[in-house]
Amino acid sequence: MTTYIVAVGSYYEPVGDELPPLKKLVQETVGSNIRRVGRFIQLALIGGGRASSQLSNEAAVYLTSGSGDVEATVGVLNTIYRQAEPPRPLSFINTVSNAACFYIAQSLQLNGASSFVSSRYFTVETSLRVALLALEQGQQKAALVGAVDSVVLPIEEHRQRLRINAQTDVAEGSHWFQLVADASDRTVLATLDAVQHFTDREALSAWLAELPVEADDCLALGQSIESDEADHWLVETGLPPFNFREAPAYFKSLAGLVFCEFVRRGAGRLIYLNRDPVGRYMAVVISC
Amino acid sequence: MNNVLSLTQLKQALKLMIIEECDKDVEIDDILDDEILFDGALELDSLDALQICMAVKSNYGVRIEGGPDARKALQSITTLAQTIIEHRV
Amino acid sequence: MNVTRPRHQAVFLGAGIHSSLGNGVEANLAALKTAPQAPTLLNNTVTDEALQIPYKLLFESPLTELQHRLYRVIDDVAEQALSDAGLSESERRNMSLYLGSSSFDIGVSEADYQRQLAGESESCKALALLDPSMANLADYLVGSLGIRGEDVSFNTACTASANALLTAVAHVEAGLIDHALVVGVELYNDVTALGFYSLDLLTRSVMRPFDSARDGLVLGEGVSALVIGRDPNDGRRRFHLRGGANLCDTYSITMSNVDGSAIAEVMTRALANAGVSAAELDVIKVHGTASLANDEAESVGMHAVFSSLPRVCALKPFIGHTLGACGLNELILFYRAIEAGFLIATPGISADAGDLNVVLNQRLSSVESGCFMLNYFGFGGNNTSLIISNQVSHYGEDES
Numbered sequence: 001m002t003t004y005i006v007a008v009g010s011y012y013e014p015v016g017d018e019l020p021p022l023k024k025l026v027q028e029t030v031g032s033n034i035r036r037v038g039r040f041i042q043l044a045l046i047g048g049g050r051a052s053s054q055l056s057n058e059a060a061v062y063l064t065s066g067s068g069d070v071e072a073t074v075g076v077l078n079t080i081y082r083q084a085e086p087p088r089p090l091s092f093i094n095t096v097s098n099a100a101c102f103y104i105a106q107s108l109q110l111n112g113a114s115s116f117v118s119s120r121y122f123t124v125e126t127s128l129r130v131a132l133l134a135l136e137q138g139q140q141k142a143a144l145v146g147a148v149d150s151v152v153l154p155i156e157e158h159r160q161r162l163r164i165n166a167q168t169d170v171a172e173g174s175h176w177f178q179l180v181a182d183a184s185d186r187t188v189l190a191t192l193d194a195v196q197h198f199t200d201r202e203a204l205s206a207w208l209a210e211l212p213v214e215a216d217d218c219l220a221l222g223q224s225i226e227s228d229e230a231d232h233w234l235v236e237t238g239l240p241p242f243n244f245r246e247a248p249a250y251f252k253s254l255a256g257l258v259f260c261e262f263v264r265r266g267a268g269r270l271i272y273l274n275r276d277p278v279g280r281y282m283a284v285v286i287s288c
Numbered sequence: 289m290n291n292v293l294s295l296t297q298l299k300q301a302l303k304l305m306i307i308e309e310c311d312k313d314v315e316i317d318d319i320l321d322d323e324i325l326f327d328g329a330l331e332l333d334s335l336d337a338l339q340i341c342m343a344v345k346s347n348y349g350v351r352i353e354g355g356p357d358a359r360k361a362l363q364s365i366t367t368l369a370q371t372i373i374e375h376r377v
Numbered sequence: 378m379n380v381t382r383p384r385h386q387a388v389f390l391g392a393g394i395h396s397s398l399g400n401g402v403e404a405n406l407a408a409l410k411t412a413p414q415a416p417t418l419l420n421n422t423v424t425d426e427a428l429q430i431p432y433k434l435l436f437e438s439p440l441t442e443l444q445h446r447l448y449r450v451i452d453d454v455a456e457q458a459l460s461d462a463g464l465s466e467s468e469r470r471n472m473s474l475y476l477g478s479s480s481f482d483i484g485v486s487e488a489d490y491q492r493q494l495a496g497e498s499e500s501c502k503a504l505a506l507l508d509p510s511m512a513n514l515a516d517y518l519v520g521s522l523g524i525r526g527e528d529v530s531f532n533t534a535c536t537a538s539a540n541a542l543l544t545a546v547a548h549v550e551a552g553l554i555d556h557a558l559v560v561g562v563e564l565y566n567d568v569t570a571l572g573f574y575s576l577d578l579l580t581r582s583v584m585r586p587f588d589s590a591r592d593g594l595v596l597g598e599g600v601s602a603l604v605i606g607r608d609p610n611d612g613r614r615r616f617h618l619r620g621g622a623n624l625c626d627t628y629s630i631t632m633s634n635v636d637g638s639a640i641a642e643v644m645t646r647a648l649a650n651a652g653v654s655a656a657e658l659d660v661i662k663v664h665g666t667a668s669l670a671n672d673e674a675e676s677v678g679m680h681a682v683f684s685s686l687p688r689v690c691a692l693k694p695f696i697g698h699t700l701g702a703c704g705l706n707e708l709i710l711f712y713r714a715i716e717a718g719f720l721i722a723t724p725g726i727s728a729d730a731g732d733l734n735v736v737l738n739q740r741l742s743s744v745e746s747g748c749f750m751l752n753y754f755g756f757g758g759n760n761t762s763l764i765i766s767n768q769v770s771h772y773g774e775d776e777s
Contacts, residue, residue, distance in 0.1 A: 035311035036335075061625070067509045068532075073483070073568070077490055077505040080567055084425045085346055088309070089338040092572030093630055096479060098533045098757035105758070106627035111639075114625040114759060115540055116532040120512040126529055130544060137551050161507055199471060199525035252510075280525060335631055342575055354577055 003135050005190040005286070007178035009050025010260045011043060014171045014249040015151045022046065030107040036090050037103055039172075040069035040150045044100040045107060047174030048146050052108050054186065055178060059142035060113035060134065061101050064127035066252020067162065068118075069094060071152045100148065113140065121224050121276035123147060124255035125284055128177070129195035135181045146176035147253035164250055171249035175256025177263075190263045190288045198281040204273065207283065208237060214269055218242040220258050222274025222282075233273055242270055255284075262286060298369045306365075309343045310336045321366045337362055344368070350375045387549035388608045388615040390556075391464075392709045393457025394601040395450055396696045397433035401457060402713050404436070409714055409721055410741060413583045413694035416595040423567055430570045431581045433597035433697035440565055444485045447564055451514070452521055454600045455560060459522075462604035464556060472556035472604075473526035475545040476515045477538030479701030481530070484566035514562065526554055532701070535664070535755030536623065537561070539704025539763055542603070546618045549605050556606040561702030564598050569700070576631070578668055584698070586665025586691045587672050587727040587735040594666045597697020599706040616712045619748065619766040620651025626758035633674035633754055640678025640760060644750065647762035648682075651748070655683050658764075659747030660720060662711050663735075664754045665691040666698055675754065676733035690721045690738040704753050704761065711751060712765060720744045 013020060022042040027033050029049035034041075044063060072094040076087040093099060101114040113134075119126035124147045131143040151158050151172050159166060179192060198204040219239040221230045234241060248257055255272065262270045263286065272284040303319045306312065310332060319330065326332050332340075340362065341352045350372050352361050361371040394401070398408035416431035438446060459469060486506050493503035510516070515528040531541040538561030545557035563569075573579055573596055580593030608615060624646065626639030633640055648655060661683075664675055679686060692707040699706045714721050719741040727737040751763045 033313055035313065037311075065511070068511050070506055070509055073509070074505045076568055076572070077487065080423055080571060081487075081490060081494055081505075084423065086342070086424055086428070086571040086575045087568065088342050089335055089572075089575045090309075090311075092568070092575055093335070093756065095568060095572070096532070096534045096756050098755075098759055099630060101533070101625065101759070102627065102630050102757040105625040109627075111625055111627065111642075113623040114533070114757075115623070116511070118511045118530050118532070119528050120510045120516040122527070123512075126527070129527070130529060133548065133551065133553070134544075137547055139547060157502075157504055160504055161509065163508055197473075197527040278520065278525075280527070282527075333629070335629075338575065338577060 003192045004183035006186040007051045008260045009176040011046045011174040041100045043174040044148045047176040048104045051176035051178045056142045058112045060140045062127045062131045062145045064118045064147045066123045125282040143179045147256035148174045149251040169249035173251045175260045193285040196283045204281040216268035220272040386608045387546045388617040390606045391458045391462025391604040393454040396599040399436045435598045455602045458602035474528040475541035476560045477531040477541035478562040482514045533759045536753045536759045536761040537701035539753045539761040559603045561601045561705030563699045563702035584667040584694045586667045587733045589731040591667040595697040597699040599699035599702045601705045616767045619764045621763040622646035623761045635674045637677030641681040643760040643762045644682045651764035660688045660749045662751040664752045
């Protein structure tokens with residue numbers, strides 16, 4: 001069976017020394033002012049809201065993040081250890097990352113399943129895989145899948161926290177996909193053909209060898225693949241790389257931006273590969 | 289110190305505190321001294337009540353215990369200010 | 378259900394647990410036959426005033442060297458489950474990991490930040506939450522167990538490990554993997570302890586779910602692991618997940634709607650998913666946080682679905698509320714107790730119908746086989762209902 005991408009929604013903004021306010025954007029996107037939420041939840045509401053056109057109220061929500069709601073957690077840690085006070089109730093509640101799912105469900109009036117899922121090196125891939133399998137197995141009919149990463153200033157501390165070097169440009173990102181099993185009354189943007197896990201490089205190579213190549217295929221490689229390995233995969237697959245108009249700034253769930261960009265271009269098939277440090281791999285295939 | 293003035297100041301500070309702690313999109317002057325805080329136009333809920341109690345304790349060193357005492361103290365800005373003045377050491 | 382792949386029955390092959398009751402399934406079962414104990418009052422000296430936080434800490438595992446303690450306990454509990462299931466080296470390598478928690482390794486981040494703060498200076502500022510990811514703990518287990526399958530971490534507050542189990546079973550049933558290791562983790566940390574203190578939800582006595590005298594919850598530590606795989610068809614009757622449902626209730630981020638509608642809906646969906654009628658259900662394991670409003674909502678929801686309630690039992694008086702790990706902790710204790718010949722009882726707690734009209738099981742009675750509902754309702758309005766059974770396969774004869 002086929003799983004369709006019928007909407008994408010995104011927020012992407014490189015960050016300098018200041019963070020743009022989001023409250024107004026949230027209000028414009030979901031139609032009401034949501035109080036008692038921080039930046040992470042605001043980003044989730046903006047991205048999720050932008051992908052929510054004609055969304056079924058039974059749709060499941062799968063949210064992921066590379067770093068989670070750092071602002072909320074750091075805030076609580078500072079209240080406890082620097083101010084020596086118990087955390088405020090509202091701050092503590094928002095450290096439970098499913099808080100973002102709650103506000104999405106509440107503002108989009110959803111009552112289906114809702115999960116925060118993640119994997120350290122395969123953030124976006126894992127959320128798409130869990131959602132795709134739930135749709136393929138008939139447990140869900142529609143899903144809103146998104147990846148959110150925020151920046152907590154000062155920017156030097158953000159880089160230090162994420163262990164990236166001082167020259168790296170950083171961004172905030174919230175990228176969402178509306179998936180449906182039955183697209184009969186919808187405009188289809190793309191199909192999510194596969195999200196596969198591989199125990200090692202040989203397993204991935206064997207799978208790629210079996211994958212029939214089409215004329216307009218292109219290859220995208222994940223954040224954990226170094227440049228020399230990237231060259232290897234370009235040669236092995238013989239596919240042209242998927243290129244951005246300009247190189248995006250760093251955030252952990254960058255794959256979300258790659259997939260949104262590809263779907264928006266609306267042509268061809270994307271084969272995306274990523275790995276983790278122990279040499280497990282994942283592949284995502286999207287056709288427009 | 290002028291007690292009348294300090295009470296007015298305290299009430300203003302409490303209004304600002306509630307707006308900030310509960311992330312309400314209203315101005316200080318929108319909250320009346322004797323307006324009902326909960327189940328009223330301000331739309332505060334039980335989570336806001338806990339938040340306000342913690343903030344009062346942090347800012348004024350006054351602990352508002354749960355139950356009927358809390359309900360009485362959190363009735364309005366006036367009753368909250370009175371509770372703080374009565375219990376402040 | 379619209380199934381496109383051949384389905385394989387997934388059964389519970391092996392379990393491990395370390396809770397406040399003991400380390401290992403047997404030790405836990407032995408303690409479940411005695412009366413629930415009051416919590417330890419933990420002195421928390423981090424904040425200005427001396428606070429006492431009621432807690433049920435891991436049995437014989439002092440709160441020292443928190444990082445080492447966390448890794449040691451999850452390695453040990455995972456090994457208990459894997460040995461119990463008799464998984465071979467290659468099966469262990471190829472299995473996938475599904476981990477549920479509400480706090481993961483935040484205790485490690487806390488200890489690190491405190492260390493940095495102790496040595497903080499003008500030139501060297503302490504930085505909280507280095508290298509953050511909800512999946513750092515799963516990543517540790519992937520390394521320590523040499524897992525080559527995938528890992529998925531679930532953070533849905535009190536339903537986290539129940540939701541991890543739902544996904545793990547679905548993946549095994551779909552034939553994607555032969556074995557899944559499901560892990561629930563909840564260990565002491567200041568954020569959780571002080572956060573619940575701030576929410577004013579804690580009691581110092583034994584939790585009394587549904588009882589007219591209920592006055593709050595006790596936090597509990599607990600780590601558990603469950604191996605799921607295809608039924609080896611070796612003649613042994615094994616427990617399996619027969620169905621379940623997860624739904625979001627947007628009434629309030631900390632409270633269920635007291636009209637019970639959202640809770641009734643998730644239970645109804647779980648029954649439909651399992652193909653079981655309310656009348657066929659033998660026992661309900663309640664969520665039962667012993668808070669005034671949430672127990673009321675749970676009670677109203679149960680009465681809406683069941684014209685008369687089947688037997689009802691509660692686990693939290695014994696192990697406390699183990700938050701993200703409670704899904705798996707309570708499932709393992711529940712099904713292993715039934716396999717050992719008894720239904721968990723909480724004498725003296727909700728012995729009479731009371732204002733909520735729920736009576737908890739009072740005596741260690743025996744249950745041989747049946748269908749059992751396990752309910753979990755969490756912060757963020759995340760509600761999950763599981764139906765487990767040890768009855769003969771409902772998959773019929775078409776096993777592939």
